[in-house]
Structures are given as C-alpha cells and as structure tokens.
Amino acid sequence: MNENIIREFSDIQDELLAKVKLENTIQKEEIQSIAGVDLAYWDKDGKAYGTCCIVVVDYRTQEVIEKVYSYGEITVPYIPGFLAFRELPLIIEAVQKLTKLPDLYMFDGNGYLHYRHMGIATHASFFLNKPTIGVAKSYLKIKDTDFIMPENEEGCYTDIVIDNEVYGRTLRTTKNVKPIFVSCGNWIDLDTSTDIVLNCINKESRLPVPVRLADLETHKVRKQLSK
Template structure:
C-alpha cells in the first residue's frame, strides 16, 4: 500500500481536507491501468456505523470474490472507534483509516476493488472509491445504491432491461452511469474510482451480478456482513 499520509494533523476541518483532495484529483486516471484478462479476484468494501456509550463506532467488511466463478474467497471484518468528524463531501477521510486497516488483514491480494459508495461521481471527483485508490494502488469502482445529486443535475432513467444505462453528464463531462443490472429493478450508480474507464467499470459490474441482488456480488456480500455486525452490537 501507498504510504501517503491518510489524514492531516488535527484539528480536522474542511479546509485541510479540501487541500488534500485538490492535490489528489490531479492524479486521477480514467483509463485502464490493467488488462481485463488478468482480473482474477475482486474485493467489495462497505462500512456500517453505530453509537456506543456516546462514541461513534464502525465496522468495515471486505469480501473477496473470484471474478470468474463468483465464489467467495475471503471475508474480513474490523471494528473500531471513528474519531474523524463527519463533514459533508469529505466522508472518505472518516472511513479510510478503518478501510486500510481491514485491507491489511487480507490473505488474498485483489486485482480490483469495488466500494459501496461513489468514485468520480462526486462534487470534486473524490468519492471514497477514488480517494482510497491512491492508498491501495489498485483500480477501483464506485457502486452507489442511491443517486448523489450534483449541481442540480438529475439522471435519466435507463430502459428496463439488464445492462441498460444512461450517462450522468455534468458540464459536458461523464461523472458516472445509472445502470440497470436486472430487468425491472432500480438502477445502481456506477462511477470510475481510479485506474479504470467507465465502460470497463460497467462491464466488470455486470459480470458480477447474479439473480439475488441488483448489486455486484462483492459489494452485496460486504453490505450483508456490515449489517450483520452492526445488528450484533445492538
């Protein structure tokens, strides 16, 4: 993993967070940094939060899936207190430390990482999928279950068939896609994280869909794991 500083010195504030993101955004690569034929393992990442004795805690779950067989290869989970305050638009700073600590537990090295959240589809193109890529040194994809509205731009609903999509274009630039992964189910919102293009992000996402969910398998499994861990704490 990259040894970039994850967080600036305290106190944490929007100004210092913004400065880091403005530096990182210059390094985003929306082209494939890999050969699609080499994808073997894909990881899905999700977090869930709860309050415990007046403190905010979270669990990060990472599920590694075989890209070809869809079999679950490995699942790791880690809980910790979250000390970075919530600042709208800068959620990645709150989540990154726990995500990276959880990644360090993996016994398998994924070729690509999908996040339950946005990537390039973000006001500064720095959703968690994009931001985390600079520390993981891996191509990443953002998979969001709901639409993050940017500059009052709505998305156009894709046709009701598997694989149908509409591009989310803001100021002439593609931020992401509304993608229908199953016929007559709500679309998901796919965006590049880093080191991958939007067409490949879409292709990989669709290749990891099964009949159980509109979400790709790695993200779906990570989401189920986080819910299970959070429920056990209540």
C-alpha cells in the same frame, strides 16, 4: 473548527485529484479476484463506532475467497463530501488483514461521481494501489443535475453528465428493478467498470456480488459488535 478541517481536507483532495487517471491499468481478462468494500456505523455511550467489511470473490465463479473486517471508534466528524477521511482508517486496517490482495476493489459508494470527484472509491485507491470502482445504491445529486432513467432492460444505461463532463453512469442491472449508479474510482475507465459490474450480477440482487456480500457482512458484524 470545521472550517479548518474542510480547508485541509479540500487541499488533500485537490492534490489527489490531479493524479486520478480514468484509464485502464489492468485488462478484464487479467482480473482474477475482486474485493467488495462496505462500512457501517453505530452509536454507543455517546460515541460513534464503525466497521469495514471486505469480501474477496473469484471474478469468474463469484465464490468467496476471503472475508475480513476491522472496527473501532470514529474520531473524524461527518462532513458531507469528505466521507473518505472518516472511513479510510478502517478500510486500511481491514485491507492489512487480507492474506492475498485482490486485483480490484469495488466500493459500496461513489468514486468520480462526487462533488469534487473524490468519492471513497477514488480517494481510497491511492492507499490501496489498485484499480477501484464505485457502486452506489442511491443517487448523489450534484449541481441540481438529475439522472436520466435508462430503458427497462438489463444492461441499459445513461451517462450522468454535469457541465459537459461524464461523472458516472446510471445502470440497469436487472429488468423491472431500480438502477444502480456506477462510477470510476481510479485507474479504470467507465466502460470497463460497467462491464465488470454487469459480470458480477446474479439473480439474487441488482448489486454486483462483491458489493452485495460486503453489505450483508457489515449488517452482520455491526449487529454482533454493537451489542
């Protein structure tokens, strides 16, 4: 069963990968709003459930513009490398609840930094039709390649290079705090992604504000729904 699913999912990812463009379709000065996207899961009565929370913030002030969430039973099995297929239905449902679409989506997860360059931020872009960025709290190790720790200064980074290709970036957003892992989703380049992430950092967290707020929201909603 899983072999057939993996073959089907792989074919879809290969088809989408051919359309990925790691170049800017929007200028930083044009960005007015950014949506942070995160998901959380829980089990109940032998079934898996999930919620997707989206928090849209003003890019300049970081003030919250809108919050929405979706939830439901998860029917796609967990298969490493193919998480997007499990998460997409809830993401699309949550996006449909937004009263105004943001200029860019920032995911709590990876984009191009993925075994097949198809992390959730990249995969979801084709359904959102907006530039996307992946921001991960922990490192996804690919082909036994470790990341190089950046210098201990805010804004320092090292590129994650695998087989002579840049997959993403290890970024120090706050001094004396663990780095995060930034990668392009789609329709944006890595330098611009890095700048946008750094512009969304405040003193409360190493994570950019949209992702941090979405993460907090998923914990809150999951707690409410799983009771």
